[in-house]
Amino acid sequence: MRNFELTREYLENLRSLINSKKNEAITALLEELHPADIAEIYVELTLDEAKYIYFLIDDDTAADVITELEEDDRRRFLESLPSEVIAKRFIDRMDSDDAADVLGELHEDIQKEVLSHMEDVSSAGDIADLLSFDEDTAGGLMAKELIKIKESWSIPTCLRSMRRQAEEIDEIYYVYVVDNDGILKGTISLKKMLLCPVDSLVRDIYNSDVISVRVDVKDEEVSNIMEKYDLVALPVIDTVGRLVGRITIDDVVDVMREEAEKDYQLASGITDDVEFSDSVWVHTKARIPWLLIGLVGGILGSRVVGGFIGILSDHPQLAFFMGLIAAMGGNVGIQSSAIVVQALANGSLGIDTTFTKLMKELAIALLNASILSALIFVYNYYAGAPLALTSTVSVAMFSVVVFASLFGTVVPLVMNQLKFDPAVATGPFVTTLNDIVGMFIYLTIGTLFFTYFTS
């Protein structure tokens, strides 16, 4: 139905309304929009313009817009406001998980001030609880708002209690069943409640086959579990099994997107989570570290090549294929790393031993290496290159492809073992190392062959 697309015309129109302070027209314009759309507009406005429109929209929408903003924009906006406004206008109106996320981005002193200004003391307590969990664990993802009923209750008792509990919650996906100690026992879907006879007891109809995670489970695993089992909500338990919160799919979708973008950016040699719209300075900061690694690697490479100045002076044709060999090593290495990184990320690495995995990669490498070195041999042969050069290029191609495949497979596996992010392996790091080793292999083989063929 509604389909908003931000255009330059729209933005200019809004800007001119702000400048001429046409508050009614602005309100009418914004009322049609979803908070996510307003957040999209916000990014394009100055801080003063943004503040101006913020205080024209109603409080619940304003709180939603805040949660939809990018972290940097949100912090910049909130830090310009007094703690009391943050508490009453925004945090008080958010779900506990969003509130904790937003507060967690602010300075600790401000966090305490904001919590002390909150009207709802019990949700302030919930938020303080949530702030104590690591951001990238189930505890950091979960919300405290959920509907729970006791296994001993009848359906009418449940419905009464649910009506009371439901007022605080946006959407109900599942109703959780706990025992008298608060230990999670199972779930009942709303559909079941809609269909069951009115005199049923919870105990007789609930589904005890519930998948849950402990507060300290990593967010990547949470997203893999929710994806594997197609869940829209996942209950979170503490170390003794008590139900303490629930994670909803929309939060996990964000985690998945961020994970995928991070891996993708690492593979492309970008260190920080940057968006196209970020400033020149943010982009440069995110890109320069890998370029510096590449620079250092390239300098080391130049020294390796420098060690072969003798053979290069005698046979400058060797330089023709340096680029090809280096590039092939890089390409093959990235392919191998990418497959491993992806398998590690989505938990599909399988149950084979590392040795079996390497043997399989070796088989792929031998196949690729044979094809590529045969092709380049045929090319050089028909191009009339000297036999020494033809042999050097083919043998070096074979060796470099096999080396780069195994190296590209081992590095992310080892990094994962050592608890580093294996995705880093797909970045310029492996490429650069492959470049250097590739040059060394190529020129060493070249020295041997040219010496042999000319002696």
Place this chain on the structure above:
Amino acid sequence: MRNFELTREYLENLRSLINSKKNEAITALLEELHPADIAEIYVELTLDEAKYIYFLIDDDTAADVITELEEDDRRRFLESLPSEVIAKRFIDRMDSDDAADVLGELHEDIQKEVLSHMEDVSSAGDIADLLSFDEDTAGGLMAKELIKIKESWSIPTCLRSMRRQAEEIDEIYYVYVVDNDGILKGTISLKKMLLCPVDSLVRDIYNSDVISVRVDVKDEEVSNIMEKYDLVALPVIDTVGRLVGRITIDDVVDVMREEAEKDYQLASGITDDVEFSDSVWVHTKARIPWLLIGLVGGILGSRVVGGFIGILSDHPQLAFFMGLIAAMGGNVGIQSSAIVVQALANGSLGIDTTFTKLMKELAIALLNASILSALIFVYNYYAGAPLALTSTVSVAMFSVVVFASLFGTVVPLVMNQLKFDPAVATGPFVTTLNDIVGMFIYLTIGTLFFTYFTS
């Protein structure tokens, strides 16, 4: 609670139970598992073993396991069964969207046979409808099962009708409101029905502010909309606005994951959607195309370098930094492309003109290029390289970084305009072209400088 992890021991145990035909023990083992877990086991079994356990599990679970399988495994399994078994044991028990996905993978003749064997003729019709949509559109993602009520009904009428409709549906997220012509008017959440007075009319309490998509909207846009607005279900309408289906978040999560994996693999030079567990042959087929492009590019590069044989014979030190210059061009180009590709994928490219975007990228490039060429100048100066070489490397570095940035930005934008997948730009394609152009720039500058400094 339940937390299944497939181990080699578990698999060996299951295998030996299959070999000794201990059916009761197998059933007991499998009963504890979620269909997604059984699907995970399936991948590790032979076709005969898999068939053996399939006919020991109950029909509903078997149908769920089938939907959880990877496409290749599923097709292999189903093609070994008669159409009647596929219809009655599997397709009849699936949601319409899953049924259409599964059937869509089979040969058209088999599709017709299976549909003709289905017990439920009306769902056979639904599935046939769904099969007519493109797989990567909203129509291809949606399911026909949904709960709809008319705006003129009272709540008790709704509840009666919903009880009847709900029997076919796994989970209810939203109840859709339509008018007498079936045009989508809005939604009512179950929460609202739980809380509203019993004598309300749908017309008075439904939420008319509903986001929907047309059947022909692309799946990427569907996933961007659902993510942006945090939706768990999205209604699908036809060209005149009639409600024809709904898309649930779990299907979109799969789309997102596949999109992200595809982009990631393209950036890594892998053409097909391969999994770590695929065969050596599948891996080789997915990897060799890009390697061949790299090979052709490398050969072209060797001819470019070959054109400079004179200067390389006279000054073989020029060869030392060929690798560095080529690698930097490649790195910078991939960084620029990746940022654009990601912005195109998640719709965050913003509203600036292409010219403004390029100017910004130019600013980043100039900054990076200055830093890198200054550093390499300092290195060469202190390493005692001849002034001609020092100047060549620095000036070439500057030029190549600027060229590669702009080239890397323009290529995905142009590909997107021409309706190609821009993610291809991040693969070896751009790197290879950057390599060649980089070599040409470097050696041309080298020729100029060495001629100038020695004349």
